Amino acid sequence: MAGVQQGQWRAEQVPPQIWSEEVNQANKAALLAWVKETGIQLVQINGQRKYGGPPPGWTGSAPQSGSEVFIGKIPQDIYEDKLIPLFQSIGRLFEFRLMMTFSGLNRGFAYAKYMNRRSAQEAIAALNNFEVQAGCHILVCRSTDKCELCIDGLAPSVKEHQLMPMLQELTTGVLSVSLHPSPFKKQRQLAEVKYVSHQSAAKAKKALVEGSLSVCGDQIEVDWLKPNIKQELHSASVQTISEILLSSCTNRDTPSQMPPGPVDCHMLPQVSSVLNYLNIQCEERQLGTPVFLTKCVQRNPEGWLQFWYQVVIPKYPTPFSGFIWIKPDCFGLEDHEKVKNAVALQLLKILGKCPCKTYSV
Template sequence: MALLSWVRETGIELVQVNGQRRYGGPPPGWVGSPPPAGSEVYIAKLPRDLYEDTLIPLFQSVGQLYEFRLMLTFSGLNRGFAYAKYSDQCSAGKAIAALNNWEVQEGRAILVCQSFEKCELSVDGLPTTLCHRELEALLLEATEGLLGFTLHASPSRKEGKVAVLTYSSHRAAALAKKALVEGNIGLFKKKVKVEWLKPELKEQLQAHGEKPPPSSVRHLGSPERVLPSSELRGALGLLGALCQRRHLGTPRFLTRCVQAEPDGWQRYWGQVVIPSCPVPCSTFLWVREDASGTVGHKRIKEAVARLALVMLGC
């Protein structure tokens, strides 16, 4: 009743679709593009009797909300977690700093942390006769933003394969999921299961030694196609000069090689922390390493520097 009264008084529109109730995305009066990656926070440990009439004003108190999504059961009850997307990354950082461990009810503190956008899908139940070239052609025809995929024996089906697909963004992965779910009968000639890659499936494949040989790993395009070198050139210098001019502090970089393939391809993770910005920038990048071992670290530094420049409005 309190929620209904609040909706009537404020005129806020809440839309319930597929197990979640959403405000905004964009909200009324929004002008411009959607917020950049890193602008969303994950909210957990919510009391089951807490709803948008309390949550939206609370999270609006630290910054402009672009979207708020409360996860619901099929009966309409709060599932205990939600997502709040802000107009920018700095507001998301403020929400984490101000509202993590906030006591929303006596003895009930909530968890607020950065939301990590999912970019990987699993497609289970593929035909055992399906080869890599056929799958690649199907995926490139049906979806956009595919960075690469691996193909494994399915751990849940005696006869069949499972593919792990990696996309360039959460949006690209979500659109791919929709396209594959709606068109899977035509694509694969049989019913397959398309879903977000679950951590337990990833661990299961690794535990059973299902890491494929180099020939079964498809990296679509060179690193320059994923992140053009023309966009990266000079990003480190530009970021350093910008931080000095705005008195933001000296950027600190963290880089690490997280995956290496026998054919020379290596996956790097990188992060840049700017003292005056509460939310760090991080990304992954595939690099074909040289003998010196320095190319990957240099490329990933340039990549995260470019992301930081975008975050700072350059």
């Protein structure tokens, strides 16, 4: 027992930088030899070691979205001398990032960005579940850029039109800001902030965490917006909108405007589109005309278009936003008009004001 205690004491006395060098010496030496032999340049910053981005000799713009893959389940004693050649065997790499620990081990995951989407798809097909080491199979899948932050703990008095310019001054690339009641802090607000790219969002997160937002409230917390939190926020927003609209039409005589039973929304009396019907419903309840923002973000191989949308009801503090797929040239409508009608239909159905059948959008 005394020997064990002495050994533990000695280990604790070793300076961190020396202790780090003692970990995984053989593979570190192999990595250094490979770097010297190939002349490849690796730069370590902010807990990750990076090659390229862009690589030597690169000209032109960065690869399009969808060209990066996520690599998981990497044994912690494997480094770029094994990983980069493996992923380069599929296609030329624009960038490779390996997440690192303070001790010089990897954190078990990395990102490989190719010159195009096709190479990324081929890497997933060829290397997912690849046995990179005896008994160790790596995970390779499509990398999803995180572009949204959440700022929790904002004071109830903070408004979107106040927060937006402040964030634009402190960070770059802000696309939109939405305020929601915080699900974690009583009588506080949570801001959902969307940026133009993952890089912009990452820089903003670093700047906001290191800076001070006490002007907006106490105990501000900044983090990535997780999908489950986003879903919870928007579900709460939809429920609140529904309660406002439904409570405003209590004891209202609506049979002439809303025929009972399933109906085709395009056939509603004196309404040329679902969008017009939503506008009429909101105007009659003095909520103001909904403002739509739409942006096409991608097209799949079958020709379907994915749009991002945001609907702002003037007298309701938070917008209704999300993504929707549409098939172009349906019903003779322009793509953006089709999106607006499809979103209006969904919103009416969620609000319980339009018992209509679902269109294929």
